[in-house]
Amino acid sequence: MSQIDEAVKEFLIESHENLGQLDVDLVALEKDPTATGTIAGIFRAVHTVKGSAGFLGYSKLEAVAHAGEGLLGRLRDGSLAADSEIIGALLSMLDAVREMLASVEAAGHDGGGEYSELIERLTRLRESAVAAQAGRSGSLATGRAASHAAAGIAQAANSTPATAAPRVATPAGEKPFVSKTKPGSSVVTPRSPGSSTVVPNLPLTSGSEPSRTLSPAAKDSAALPAPVSDSRIRIDIKVLDKLVNLVSELVLARNQIQQNIAAESDTALVNAGRQLNLITSELQEEVMRTRMQPIGNVWNTLPRVVRDLGVACGKQVRIELEGGETELDKTILESIKDPLTHMVRNAIDHGIEFPGARAASGKPAEGRILLRAFHEGGLVNIEISDDGAGIDPERVARKAIDRGLVTPEQVALMGEQTVTGLIFLPGFSTAERVTNLSGRGVGMDVVKINVERIGGIVDVQSKLGAGTTIRVRIPLTLAIIKALIVTCGSEQYAIPQNSMVELVRLEGDRARRGIEPLHGAPVYRFRGKLVPIVYLRRMLGLDDGRDGLPGSGGAATAPRDDVTNIIVLHVDGRHFGLVVDRINDTQEIVVKPLARQLRGLSCFAGATIMGNGTVSLILDVLGLADSAHLLPTVRESALPEAELPAVDESQDRQAVVVVETTDHGRAAIPLSSVARLEEIPRSRIERVHDQELVQYRGQILPLINVAAFLAARRDRPQPAATEPTDPADRTNGSVHVVVCSDGERSVGLVVDRIIDIAEESLAVRGPAGRDSVLFTAVIQDHVTELLDVGQFIARSNPCESAALVAAAAEA
Amino acid sequence: MAGTQQFCTFHLDRFLFGVEVLRVQEVIRSQEMTPVPLAPPVIRGLINLRGQIVTAIDLRRCLELSDRPAGKKPMNVVLRTDDGPVSLLVDEIGEVVEVSDERLEEPPATLRGASRELIRGAYQLDDRLLLVLDADRTVNIV
Numbered sequence: 024m025s026q027i028d029e030a031v032k033e034f035l036i037e038s039h040e041n042l043g044q045l046d047v048d049l050v051a052l053e054k055d056p057t058a059t060g061t062i063a064g065i066f067r068a069v070h071t072v073k074g075s076a077g078f079l080g081y082s083k084l085e086a087v088a089h090a091g092e093g094l095l096g097r098l099r100d101g102s103l104a105a106d107s108e109i110i111g112a113l114l115s116m117l118d119a120v121r122e123m124l125a126s127v128e129a130a131g132h133d134g135g136g137e138y139s140e141l142i143e144r145l146t147r148l149r150e151s152a153v154a155a156q157a158g159r160s161g162s163l164a165t166g167r168a169a170s171h172a173a174a175g176i177a178q179a180a181n182s183t184p185a186t187a188a189p190r191v192a193t194p195a196g197e198k199p200f201v202s203k204t205k206p207g208s209s210v211v212t213p214r215s216p217g218s219s220t221v222v223p224n225l226p227l228t229s230g231s232e233p234s235r236t237l238s239p240a241a242k243d244s245a246a247l248p249a250p251v252s253d254s255r256i257r258i259d260i261k262v263l264d265k266l267v268n269l270v271s272e273l274v275l276a277r278n279q280i281q282q283n284i285a286a287e288s289d290t291a292l293v294n295a296g297r298q299l300n301l302i303t304s305e306l307q308e309e310v311m312r313t314r315m316q317p318i319g320n321v322w323n324t325l326p327r328v329v330r331d332l333g334v335a336c337g338k339q340v341r342i343e344l345e346g347g348e349t350e351l352d353k354t355i356l357e358s359i360k361d362p363l364t365h366m367v368r369n370a371i372d373h374g375i376e377f378p379g380a381r382a383a384s385g386k387p388a389e390g391r392i393l394l395r396a397f398h399e400g401g402l403v404n405i406e407i408s409d410d411g412a413g414i415d416p417e418r419v420a421r422k423a424i425d426r427g428l429v430t431p432e433q434v435a436l437m438g439e440q441t442v443t444g445l446i447f448l449p450g451f452s453t454a455e456r457v458t459n460l461s462g463r464g465v466g467m468d469v470v471k472i473n474v475e476r477i478g479g480i481v482d483v484q485s486k487l488g489a490g491t492t493i494r495v496r497i498p499l500t501l502a503i504i505k506a507l508i509v510t511c512g513s514e515q516y517a518i519p520q521n522s523m524v525e526l527v528r529l530e531g532d533r534a535r536r537g538i539e540p541l542h543g544a545p546v547y548r549f550r551g552k553l554v555p556i557v558y559l560r561r562m563l564g565l566d567d568g569r570d571g572l573p574g575s576g577g578a579a580t581a582p583r584d585d586v587t588n589i590i591v592l593h594v595d596g597r598h599f600g601l602v603v604d605r606i607n608d609t610q611e612i613v614v615k616p617l618a619r620q621l622r623g624l625s626c627f628a629g630a631t632i633m634g635n636g637t638v639s640l641i642l643d644v645l646g647l648a649d650s651a652h653l654l655p656t657v658r659e660s661a662l663p664e665a666e667l668p669a670v671d672e673s674q675d676r677q678a679v680v681v682v683e684t685t686d687h688g689r690a691a692i693p694l695s696s697v698a699r700l701e702e703i704p705r706s707r708i709e710r711v712h713d714q715e716l717v718q719y720r721g722q723i724l725p726l727i728n729v730a731a732f733l734a735a736r737r738d739r740p741q742p743a744a745t746e747p748t749d750p751a752d753r754t755n756g757s758v759h760v761v762v763c764s765d766g767e768r769s770v771g772l773v774v775d776r777i778i779d780i781a782e783e784s785l786a787v788r789g790p791a792g793r794d795s796v797l798f799t800a801v802i803q804d805h806v807t808e809l810l811d812v813g814q815f816i817a818r819s820n821p822c823e824s825a826a827l828v829a830a831a832a833e834a
Numbered sequence: 835m836a837g838t839q840q841f842c843t844f845h846l847d848r849f850l851f852g853v854e855v856l857r858v859q860e861v862i863r864s865q866e867m868t869p870v871p872l873a874p875p876v877i878r879g880l881i882n883l884r885g886q887i888v889t890a891i892d893l894r895r896c897l898e899l900s901d902r903p904a905g906k907k908p909m910n911v912v913l914r915t916d917d918g919p920v921s922l923l924v925d926e927i928g929e930v931v932e933v934s935d936e937r938l939e940e941p942p943a944t945l946r947g948a949s950r951e952l953i954r955g956a957y958q959l960d961d962r963l964l965l966v967l968d969a970d971r972t973v974n975i976v
Contacts, residue, residue, distance in 0.1 A: 271885075272885050275885055512871075514868060514869065563871035563872060564871055564872055565871055615886075615887045617887075617889075618887075618888075618889040618917055618918060618920060619917045619974075620873075620874075620877060620889055620891070620920075620973070620974075620975075621870060621873055621877065621889060624870070624872050624873060626871075626872060627870070630868075630880055630887045631887075632882050632885060632887065636866075636882055637866060637868060637882065638867075638868040638879075638880040638881065638882050638887055639868060640868065640870060640871075640880075
């Protein structure tokens with residue numbers, strides 16, 4: 024049965040429901056042949072079956088339903104009155120449909136049954152002007168049809184290929200029961216005298232009874248894998264909500280018991296507690312699952328929308344779907360369905376350019392829309408990206424001013440990102456031409472409202488000429504999540520586990536020195552990467568000076584007890600480390616939304632009740648990162664391989680490592696090319712041909728003194744890179760090295776000290792004064808040279824390095 | 835129009851306040867409270883009300899009264915709101931009083947600033963003044 028695809032499954036469930044009602048309705052109709060409402064209902068139901076069967080390609084089923092529908096049509100328009108013969112024929116039709124459905128379910132096709140006689144009978148009845156006519160032949164046919172039908176199902180069961188062996192075997196075993204009853208009833212029918220007093224009952228027996236005997240048999244026979252119709256019921260979503268709430272409470276009670284039982288010595292009690300724990304977890308999982316559906320259910324319709332719209336607009340568009348298996352709560356899923364469709368329509372209508380325009384700007388003629396769904400930081404993220412024209416902030420600003428939504432003065436104060444965000448204002452529509460596709464009126468404001476209604480956030484990033492990404496983030500307000508419980512200050516906080524990468528515990532000396540104290544922008548070296556560090560105490564304003572921690576000079580923030588706990592978190596494609604006082608344990612927590620009064624706090628995703636009954640806040644990792652200014656203001660487009668034109672760097676903030684060179688100059692190195700910051704003991708530095716080298720991570724790393732290199736006296740031999748200029752300055756006789764890499768080659772830049780890691784808009788800049796410097800800029804109020812790392816890497820001379828490697832290998 | 839209304843009364847500093855009795859879900863004694871960092875100062879924390887998380891708003895702070903003396907535990911007046919229950923922290927609970935609608939008067943001029951916004955009016959009781967709190971405005975103060 025698992026082979027049956029969803030559409031067929033739904034068809035089966037729906038049809039079985041319809042048929043159940045039809046049995047009742049037909050019998051009711053027989054009692055009151057004038058009940059037009061009932062007839063209309065029956066007609067609709069049969070029509071639906073016919074339509075779905077035709078759609079799914081069950082032609083035999085369609086033909087039978089079609090014949091039945093024709094007859095019902097006559098009843099509906101009043102040209103025929105329902106008499107028992109007609110009812111009988113319709114019931115036979117129903118049985119035939121049922122048999123075919125059973126066959127569909129068991130074998131995947133509508134069976135080998137022969138229903139032409141039944142169809143003929145239905146057709147004949149439809150055409151007969153007088154209903155009372157031909158009673159005998161009708162009932163005869165009924166009998167035959169039924170036996171044919173029985174043969175049909177038997178055949179279907181027998182002819183089922185060996186795919187589902189156990190299931191085939193069972194009906195075969197039950198068959199004697201079926202065939203015994205069926206001939207019995209079908210034989211009786213034709214033999215009964217044609218007297219009109221008996222006939223009315225006969226079609227009923229011959230029509231409905233086989234079905235009654237057959238269906239239980241069929242049910243029994245399929246007892247192990249229950250028929251689809253029996254395996255599903257429809258439940259009011261309110262009942263599920265209630266269940267979810269109750270389970271949430273149960274989880275809390277479980278947690279409390281868990282805590283109290285830990286100290287218990289009574290083994291029986293402890294075991295019972297353990298059992299309760301397991302069962303509760305499982306129950307909770309299952310209950311949550313009842314409400315979860317993959318987002319694919321909603322967006323599977325989108326390729327069709329895209330295709331049709333593309334054709335209608337004369338644009339070539341391809342849609343890619345990623346993460347369709349991401350599960351969402353049903354209610355949330357339903358409320359994002361329309362916004363999602365709308366945003367995709369927008370992307371095609373307003374985003375993707377016409378093929379000619381695309382070719383002119385060097386893009387492939389076929390536009391690309393990417394839908395991506397994923398869980399991150401306890402939120403469901405949905406991104407809709409296109410590689411179209413992007414949003415022109417100037418045009419947006421002009422439109423918004425024209426429409427009186429903002430004043431020019433307001434716009435003047437806005438950043439580009441904020442201006443782009445104006446498209447979410449009610450009454451905004453950028454389409455120069457009003458098309459009937461995404462239309463006007465229902466715009467992005469409706470999308471925004473719909474998303475916010477379920478507690479979500481929507482934002483837009485766009486690069487003119489390169490495309491637009493709309494990101495929708497929806498919190499899991501209903502969910503139970505796994506979380507890490509930490510202590511900070513006097514309170515416990517929960518951190519959703521899905522954004523956690525690793526826990527790092529630094530003890531003793533490393534606790535003091537692991538985090539490099541860099542002027543309020545502390546970093547930690549995590550697996551070869553520098554991750555910025557955020558102190559939870561500071562973020563939450565818990566320090567307030569009462570711990571005697573000064574605002575700057577990161578070293579002072581090192582907590583007591585010589586232990587530093589860092590939680591490395593992953594958010595928005597970046598890592599950062601969160602320092603907390605203590606890491607406790609992991610727990611499953613019930614996420615409860617914060618009251619409206621507290622929703623403005625971006626650092627918290629919600630609250631939960633702990634095992635001991637106290638309330639704890641759940642940290643919003645994304646919000647924390649955002650508050651700590653760790654996220655770039657303009658995020659990269661979510662289209663990974665799209666060829667975006669070079670970004671004008673003057674508009675972007677750039678993260679740089681600011682260093683002091685050994686001649687006391689200030690230089691900055693783009694963080695993107697920095698692999699690690701190292702402190703290398705002098706004893707490890709080796710020298711080959713005036714070039715200083717260090718064996719570093721299985722490689723040979725050439726060292727270059729920045730100051731000396733920039734002095735650029737190539738006519739002279741380079742001075743030793745690591746010559747101590749002021750030995751008293753140095754600790755442990757080691758040098759500070761910024762390891763830079765272009766992906767293949769690396770170079771170690773020797774500096775006097777690392778001052779800071781800063782993120783600056785390098786807007787105020789001057790020309791480069793010398794070689795290997797990109798430009799000078801004001802960083803943290805000091806004129807700083809931005810180094811051209813590529814030059815340094817190139818000049819560390821690959822050929823020579825290779826020779827050196829060989830030389831070193833020899834040595 | 836001469837209906838009467840019932841008010842749940844409570845004490846704050848030297849004043850007697852009241853909210854419509856129908857708005858009050860329950861009154862509970864001091865609860866353990868989890869402070870919410872970065873929250874506005876009127877929000878004192880979150881309490882666990884039988885598995886439900888309820889925000890506690892300090893009425894003294896809303897009304898710009900001085901803070902409760904240290905060691906004095908507040909009572910919770912839990913209000914029903916569209917957004918779930920919200921607790922108001924008060925000094926002490928008074929009785930339920932029934933007053934005639936007609937007797938509602940303008941808030942006394944002695945009230946200043948923010949507190950004036952939150953007070954709908956006053957009733958002259960026999961021995962003192964009952965200030966009527968605007969429950970909706972109070973819970974939306976943040």
